[in-house]
Structure formats: C-alpha cells, structure tokens
Amino acid sequence: MVQLKRKKIEVKTKKVVKKVIKKKAFPGxxxxxxxxxxxxxxSPKKDVLREQxxxxxTAKFSHAKVMFxxxxxxxxxxxxxxWNKMALVVRDxxxxxxxxxxxxxxxxxxxxxxxxxxxxxxRVLRVYDVSNIIFNGSNAHKFFDLEIREDAFNWYIDIxxxxxxxxxxxxxxxRDGRFITILRSNVVETPTDGPSWITDEEWMIPDExxxxxxxxxxxLGKSSPAGGVWRKGxxxxxxxxxxxxxxxxxxxxxxxxxxxCELIVYGATEPDAKVTVQNKAIALRRDGTFTLRFALPxxxxxxxxxxxxxxxxxERVITPIVNRETK
Amino acid sequence: MxxxxxxxxxxxxxxxxxxxxxxxxxxEDWLYEAITETYVPLIMAFERLVNDNVDFxxxxxxxxxxxxxxxxxxxxERYLKHINKLIELARKEKERTRWQPEFHNLSSMYLNEFSIxxxxxxxxxxxxxxxxxxxxxxxxxxxxxxGATHGYFPLMDICKESVRAQVKVAVAHYESVFGRKPxxxxxxxxxxxxxxDEILKEAGLRYFFxxxxxxxxxxxxxxxxxxxxxxxxxxxxxxxxxxxESSKQVWSSIEGYPGDYxxxxxxxxxxxxxxxxxxxxxxxxxxxxxxxxxxxxxxxGAGNHKEPYMPQIARNTAADHAGNFMFNRQxxxxxxxxxxxxxxxxxxxYDAELFGHWWYEGPTWLEFLIxxxxxxxxxxxxxxxxxxxxxxxxNQVVTPSMSSxxxxxxxxxWLQGSxxxxxxxxxxxxxxxxxxxxxxxxxxxxxxRALNQALRELLLxxxxxxxxxxxTGTHTEYAIRRTKDHLLRFNRLYEDIKGNLVDQNWLSxxxxxxxxxxxxxxxxxx
Numbered sequence: 001m002v003q004l005k006r007k008k009i010e011v012k013t014k015k016v017v018k019k020v021i022k023k024k025a026f027p028g029x030x031x032x033x034x035x036x037x038x039x040x041x042x043s044p045k046k047d048v049l050r051e052q053x054x055x056x057x058t059a060k061f062s063h064a065k066v067m068f069x070x071x072x073x074x075x076x077x078x079x080x081x082x083w084n085k086m087a088l089v090v091r092d093x094x095x096x097x098x099x100x101x102x103x104x105x106x107x108x109x110x111x112x113x114x115x116x117x118x119x120x121x122x123r124v125l126r127v128y129d130v131s132n133i134i135f136n137g138s139n140a141h142k143f144f145d146l147e148i149r150e151d152a153f154n155w156y157i158d159i160x161x162x163x164x165x166x167x168x169x170x171x172x173x174x175r176d177g178r179f180i181t182i183l184r185s186n187v188v189e190t191p192t193d194g195p196s197w198i199t200d201e202e203w204m205i206p207d208e209x210x211x212x213x214x215x216x217x218x219x220l221g222k223s224s225p226a227g228g229v230w231r232k233g234x235x236x237x238x239x240x241x242x243x244x245x246x247x248x249x250x251x252x253x254x255x256x257x258x259x260x261c262e263l264i265v266y267g268a269t270e271p272d273a274k275v276t277v278q279n280k281a282i283a284l285r286r287d288g289t290f291t292l293r294f295a296l297p298x299x300x301x302x303x304x305x306x307x308x309x310x311x312x313x314x315e316r317v318i319t320p321i322v323n324r325e326t327k
Numbered sequence: 328m329x330x331x332x333x334x335x336x337x338x339x340x341x342x343x344x345x346x347x348x349x350x351x352x353x354x355e356d357w358l359y360e361a362i363t364e365t366y367v368p369l370i371m372a373f374e375r376l377v378n379d380n381v382d383f384x385x386x387x388x389x390x391x392x393x394x395x396x397x398x399x400x401x402x403x404e405r406y407l408k409h410i411n412k413l414i415e416l417a418r419k420e421k422e423r424t425r426w427q428p429e430f431h432n433l434s435s436m437y438l439n440e441f442s443i444x445x446x447x448x449x450x451x452x453x454x455x456x457x458x459x460x461x462x463x464x465x466x467x468x469x470x471x472x473x474g475a476t477h478g479y480f481p482l483m484d485i486c487k488e489s490v491r492a493q494v495k496v497a498v499a500h501y502e503s504v505f506g507r508k509p510x511x512x513x514x515x516x517x518x519x520x521x522x523x524d525e526i527l528k529e530a531g532l533r534y535f536f537x538x539x540x541x542x543x544x545x546x547x548x549x550x551x552x553x554x555x556x557x558x559x560x561x562x563x564x565x566x567x568x569x570x571x572e573s574s575k576q577v578w579s580s581i582e583g584y585p586g587d588y589x590x591x592x593x594x595x596x597x598x599x600x601x602x603x604x605x606x607x608x609x610x611x612x613x614x615x616x617x618x619x620x621x622x623x624x625x626x627x628g629a630g631n632h633k634e635p636y637m638p639q640i641a642r643n644t645a646a647d648h649a650g651n652f653m654f655n656r657q658x659x660x661x662x663x664x665x666x667x668x669x670x671x672x673x674x675x676x677y678d679a680e681l682f683g684h685w686w687y688e689g690p691t692w693l694e695f696l697i698x699x700x701x702x703x704x705x706x707x708x709x710x711x712x713x714x715x716x717x718x719x720x721x722n723q724v725v726t727p728s729m730s731s732x733x734x735x736x737x738x739x740x741w742l743q744g745s746x747x748x749x750x751x752x753x754x755x756x757x758x759x760x761x762x763x764x765x766x767x768x769x770x771x772x773x774x775x776r777a778l779n780q781a782l783r784e785l786l787l788x789x790x791x792x793x794x795x796x797x798x799t800g801t802h803t804e805y806a807i808r809r810t811k812d813h814l815l816r817f818n819r820l821y822e823d824i825k826g827n828l829v830d831q832n833w834l835s836x837x838x839x840x841x842x843x844x845x846x847x848x849x850x851x852x853x
Contacts, residue, residue, distance in 0.1 A: 077815065190729075199547050
C-alpha cells in the first residue's frame with residue numbers, strides 16, 4: 001500500500017491580518033502586467049500542456065488586430081448598479097475572487113452611526129472557513145482578515161488550503177477590535193488539489209493500482225494541476241524526462257533583412273491577337289495590353305513573347321533575357 | 328477481440344461574429360478560414376471514409392454559435408466572395424511562381440484546395456451543417472451541443488439561471504437543426520462546477536466531458552481513474568474525462584506531432600511575405616497585412632530559416648504519426664486491460680480548429696488514424712459515449728471536481744487582472760434578466776421581442792472567447808468592444824422594458840445585428 005500524505009497548512013490563529021498579496025487591477029491599469037507576472041509566480045504549477053493550448057487557441061483568433069475608430073463604443077458600462085452586493089467566486093483550489101458594491105445610502109447609514117470611528121476604521125475582508133456547516137455569522141471554523149485599500153472594489157484572496165468552503169464579509173475593523181459587517185458574500189466551495197480521500201466500501205481499490213492509474217491519467221504527469229506531493233511521491237513514468245523542455249518557440253527575431261526580386265513583363269498588341277509567353281498562352285486585357293509578374297530566382301531566364309494575329313498570318317517574337325545574380 | 332475503446336472528440340466552436348453593418352469585417356475571417364482549412368477538409372475526409380466503407384466513430388461538438396454562422400445566408404454570401412478572391416490569388420500565384428517549381432506546385436495545391444472548398448460549400452447548399460448532419464444520420468458522427476454562446480459555466484455558478492439558459496437555448500437550437508435532442512454536451516472550456524449536472528439532466532442531456540482532474544479529484548475516488556465514465560451523484564448524468572497522455576501526444580512541444588519539421592509553418596504567409604502592391608487586393612481593404620492562407624514553407628527547424636513545404640513528405644510524416652498514435656493507444660489499452668480487468672475507455676478531445684487551421688496536416692493524420700484503426704489492428708475500437716454506455720452500463724457514482732481544460736486546469740484563464748472586470752457586469756445582467764423573467768412571466772408583442780433580445784444580448788456577452796482574448800492580453804480591442812456592446816444593449820433593453828419605453832426602431836436594428844437564435848424564449852432564464 002502506498003502512503004498517502006499531504007501537506008496540511010492551516011491557519012490556526014483566530015485573527016490574522018494578512019498582507020496584501022494581490023491587489024486588483026482596475027480595467028486598463030498599467031500595473032496589470034506586473035500583477036499578471038506576480039500571479040504566475042505565485043501560482044503553484046506550471047502548465048506546459050495548457051500553455052501550448054493557449055497558443056493554439058490564440059491562433060484561432062489570428063486577426064483580432066485592427067480596430068476602426070467608428071467601431072469603438074462611445075458609451076461606458078455603468079461604474080455602479082446602485083445596490084448592495086458582494087460576490088465570491090472560485091478561481092482555483094488556492095484562490096478566490098470577490099467584488100462588491102455598497103450603496104451610497106448604506107455608507108451614509110454607517111457614517112452617521114459610527115461618526116468619527118467610521119473614518120478611523122480600517123476596511124477589511126474577513127474570510128471565513130465555513131466547510132461543512134451552515135454559516136450563521138459566528139460558527140466559522142476559523143477566519144482571517146485582509147486589510148484592503150479604501151478605494152478597492154474587488155480582491156483576489158489567497159486561501160492556501162484547497163477543498164474547503166468559504167464566505168467573505170466586507171466590513172470595518174474599528175480601533176477597539178470590533179468588526180462591523182457591511183456586506184456578506186455567497187458561500188463557495190473550492191476543489192481539492194488532489195484525489196479524494198473518500199473511497200467507498202463497494203468500490204474499494206488498492207492504492208497502488210490507483211496510483212498507477214492516476215499517473216497514467218495525467219500522461220507524463222508533469223504539467224497537470226494534480227497535487228504536487230502526490231505526484232512526486234508516486235509517479236515515475238519513463239517518459240518524464242522528455243517533458244522538461246518548455247513550449248517550442250520561434251527564436252526571438254532580432255535584426256533582420258530579407259530581399260526578394262520579382263520581374264514584371266508587360267506589353268501590348270492587337271486586342272484579338274494570340275499571345276504566348278514561354279510557350280504558354282496568356283490572356284490579354286480588352287485594350288490588347290498584358291502584364292505578367294514573376295518571382296525571379298537566381299540564374300538566367302529566357303522569356304520569348306510571341307504574338308500571332310487573329311488570322312494566323314502574322315507573327316512577332318520578342319525575347320527578353322534576364323540574369324539575376326545575388327551576392 | 329478488442330481490449331479497449333477510443334473516443335475521439337473534436338470540439339468545433341467559434342464565437343458569433345457577424346457584422347451586417349460593415350461590408351468587410353476582419354474577424355469574420357475566423358469563420359472563413361475555419362471553413363476552408365478545417366471544416367471542409369474534415370468533411371472531405373469523412374466522405375472518403377464513407378465511400379471506402381471504413382467504419383468509424385467521431386464525436387464532434389458543433390457549438391450553437393458555429394451552427395448559426397454556418398447556416399447564415401449573409402455569411403454564406405460573404406464566404407463565397409472570400410473563397411473566390413482566394414482562388415483568384417492562387418491563380419495569380421501559379422503565374423508568378425513559374426520559375427520556382429517548388430512554389431509553383433504549392434500554388435497549384437492551394438488552387439485545388441480552394442476550389443474543392445468552394446465546390447463542397449456549394450454542394451451542401453452553402454451550409455456545411457448539412458454535411459455534418461449527414462454523417463450523424465449515417466451513424467459515423469455523434470454531434471453534441473455546447474453552451475449556447477460558449478459561456479464559461481464555473482464563473483456563472485453564482486447565477487445558475489444563466490447556466491440554465493445557456494444549456495436550454497443550446498438544446499432547443501440543436502433540436503431545431505438536427506431534428507432530435509442532443510445526447511451529450513461539451514461544457515464550454517470543459518468547465519464543470521459541481522451541481523451543473525442537475526441543469527444538464529433537466530435539459531435531457533445524458534453525458535458531458537471534463538478534464539482529467541475533474542474525475543480524478545472527484546468524490547469518492549474513481550476506481551478506474553479516467554478510463555471509465557462515472558455517473559454524477561444525484562443525477563446519474565455520465566461524466567467522461569479526458570486522457571492527458573493522448574492529448575500530450577498531439578499537443579506537446581517535444582513529442583507533439585504538429586511541431587514536426589516536415590509540417591507546414593503556420594506563421595509564414597504570403598499575406599506578410601509578398602510585395603505590398605501585389606498582395607494588397609487580398610489583404611484587408613484598409614491595407615493591413617493579414618494571413619491569406621497561402622503558406623509556402625515547412626517548419627524546417629527552430630530558427631527563422633524556412634525551407635519550402637513538401638506535401639508528400641508531410642503526408643508521409645502524418646501517416647507515421649498516425650501509426651505512432653495508434654501504437655501508443657494499443658500499448659496503453661493492453662496495459663490498462665490487464666491492470667483494470669476491464670476494457671478502458673480512452674477519451675481524446677481536441678479543438679476541431681487545431682486540425683487544418685493550426686495543424687495543416689491534422690485532417691490527413693486523422694484520416695490515416697481512422698483507416699489504420701479499422702484495418703491494421705483489433706485491440707482498439709472507436710466508440711462514442713452513448714455506444715460505450717450501451718455496452719457498459721454499470722459505472723461508479725462520483726461527484727466530479729470543479730475543473731476546466733484551460734490554463735492551469737481551473738478558471739484563471741478567464742479570471743485574472745486583464746479580464747476580471749467583466750464579471751461584475753455579466754453577473755449584474757444575469758440578475759437583471761432573472762428579474763425581468765419574474766416580472767414579465769407572459770407577455771406578447773414588442774415587450775416579448777425586447778425580452779427575447781435581452782436574453783440574446785446577455786448570452787452573446789457571456790462567450791468565453793472574449794474573456795479568453797482579454798486574458799491573452801494582445802489585440803483585445805474587439806473582445807472589449809463585444810463585451811461592452813452586448814452589455815450596453817442589454818442594459819438599455821432592461822431600462823426600456825421596465826419603463827415601458829421600448830424603441831421599436833432601435834429594437835429592430837439590434838435584432839438585425841444580433842440575430843442569433845430566432846426561436847429563443849426568454850423564459851428559460853430562470
């Protein structure tokens with residue numbers, strides 16, 4: 001039997017004010033790139049397979065490059081909807097995302113109730129672990145606080161422990177330690193970061209066999225979101241070394257030059273004449289003119305142009321000879 | 328006797344892009360390119376297989392947006408214009424490359440392909456859905472549905488009414504097109520959230536797909552890993568997980584097939600390579616260089632130097648790769664058969680547009696694979712999920728885990744600094760739509776039209792493609808525009824309906840522009 005162990009990191013303290021981990025970027029913010037790179041640094045797994053899939057997915061939308069001035073919406077979406085609302089969604093086993101909106105009248109209510117304290121209070125997200133309970137506001141297994149900027153209206157929350165249920169309050173932390181809830185989110189459940197520990201009796205399966213299956217399910221096992229510990233411990237697929245290299249990329253273009261030559265052959269004759277170029281018939285324009293365009297490789301091209309009158313009685317041949325030499 | 332099953336799934340989807348208000352619209356090319364490079368080559372491969380009496384099973388998503396575009400008369404007109412221009416360009420290329428035999432042959436090849444694309448398009452009455460339907464009616468193709476506009480469900484869980492609308496509109500649309508209900512669904516981006524199987528069940532759907540960890544991380548632990556379907560606890564809807572090993576064989580940078588040096592190079596296109604005045608009539612009317620689809624080089628190597636493409640060598644490579652893929656599945660199936668004491672089901676899903684558009688030789692590879700499976704071995708049997716379930720009805724009951732096949736396996740691709748701003752608005756619109764349905768349970772006339780249009784606008788705003796493009800961070804203008812336009816139209820409809828002030832001229836205008844799902848019923852959003 002294979003030992004199934006998993007790192008357990010739990011927040012035991014009742015109140016922990018975590019430092020800001022990832023501040024939400026406002027749409028169009030220039031900080032965006034920094035945040036994105038921060039987020040990928042923080043993210044626990046590299047995902048080569050799916051990176052490749054993103055590249056291919058992007059190719060599907062290969063032309064989204066040009067925008068026409070008249071097409072840009074002049075209107076903007078509303079910045080508020082005039083309601084009290086807090087939404088919580090799961091990004092992955094380790095991160096939640098929340099956004100909220102507080103009505104002006106609600107703010108006014110707290111301002112008038114709390115007076116001076118309101119302005120000295122800190123804006124806080126209180127994140128409750130509500131796994132396997134019906135949350136009533138005071139029965140959470142534990143919680144932690146995140147202090148947030150006054151102008152924030154959304155936030156990414158690093159919850160660290162996969163496979164749990166969460167609820168978030170947006171509120172005010174007063175100087176005397178009291179917490180005033182302004183908004184409460186919905187409850188969400190995050191997925192686990194590995195296989196379930198529940199194995200039912202009827203379908204019992206030896207761990208060793210499951211481990212082999214598990215490894216195969218993830219192919220070579222290196223770029224999946226499966227639990228790291230589980231993977232490292234169990235899977236040793238013979239192909240694993242070949243997965244080490246990242247997505248094949250074009251070598252970065254630095255300075256470059258490309259030169260090609262084309263040759264234009266043009267002329268005119270009677271509109272009803274028959275014309276061949278290098279013994280191949282060509283079509284004339286209505287006025288008897290013609291233009292041909294050739295990619296011109298290195299070497300000598302002999303280009304006989306022959307015109308025959310409609311009645312086949314007359315013929316003219318002109319033969320340009322072109323040499324291309326590239327040094 | 329066979330020891331296991333292989334279920335090949337092609338996920339065909341493009342977002343709804345149709346701009347009658349502009350004569351030329353660049354993003355409509357996504358469809359035209361996919362028709363020429365993916366759908367027609369697949370159809371041609373299926374036709375050859377049927378003509379040669381090769382039995383096969385392929386599962387294919389045709390997303391409701393894709394079906395709607397393929398069936399649209401305006402887009403059909405425009406496609407013909409597009410392909411005629413390409414044929415004209417290929418003819419010119421034949422002339423121009425007369426002294427360069429290697430390119431001359433390629434221009435003939437393209438001329439031939441473009442002509443076949445046009446002929447096939449016309450042969451199926453300018454609507455390629457007819458072709459796919461034909462193969463479904465022949466029992467070769469299992470066509471499944473998708474979210475109505477490919478909305479990403481896990482981030483919609485907070486407003487399940489929208490998930491329900493995405494599913495129900497899709498199912499009704501499928502039925503109107505194919506004359507029967509769909510049996511399965513491809514959840515957009517393979518995005519599953521526990522509980523959504525209830526909505527699938529309500530809609531009469533019997534199975535869906537997840538990524539590997541959707542089942543592997545399910546509760547309780549799945550006895551057969553990803554190699555057998557599971558039934559969702561409480562609903563009995565079958566959930567089938569992708570096998571990452573076979574995915575990697577096609578995708579991966581190292582052992583992945585499409586990167587082979589003999590294959591065609593995607594990034595070298597005459598739209599960028601040729602002299603400006605010559606190519607100008609075939610790029611964007613504003614003079615912006617774009618891909619034309621005529622590409623003369625093979626991948627050659629890692630550097631920038633590219634050699635001319637050699638179709639016969641590429642074809643041989645595709646045959647080798649098909650053999651290799653089959654060999655690996657045989658090994659995999661034999662191994663699993665011993666291990667599980669049961670015939671495993673290997674599920675290999677791919678974006679359909681991978682075949683042909685990105686991986687030019689993909690349709691050839693697929694055809695070789697199907698022929699080899701039919702004639703060169705007897706260990707693997709091609710199947711579809713309903714066929715498999717027919718033969719193997721008894722499966723474990725599991726609650727699958729939240730998952731997607733996107734970057735890192737969850738929702739980050741659609742929820743990050745560059746695109747998270749959309750959800751506040753999307754969710755608000757969902758909430759408002761639910762409110763409207765409650766408030767107007769049965770109306771007629773212009774209010775009903777406005778309510779139906781409101782649901783169209785909401786669905787169109789929800790396409791995961793906008794979030795995806797925003798997430799990649801490049802060329803995001805169009806995705807921003809689409810998100811905003813549909814939400815702004817929705818918001819105005821919401822206000823107008825509630826104020827009993829619907830402007831009929833404006834309503835007619837947006838009905839004409841966003842004309843998807845003519846038979847939509849707003850009441851499904853509840």
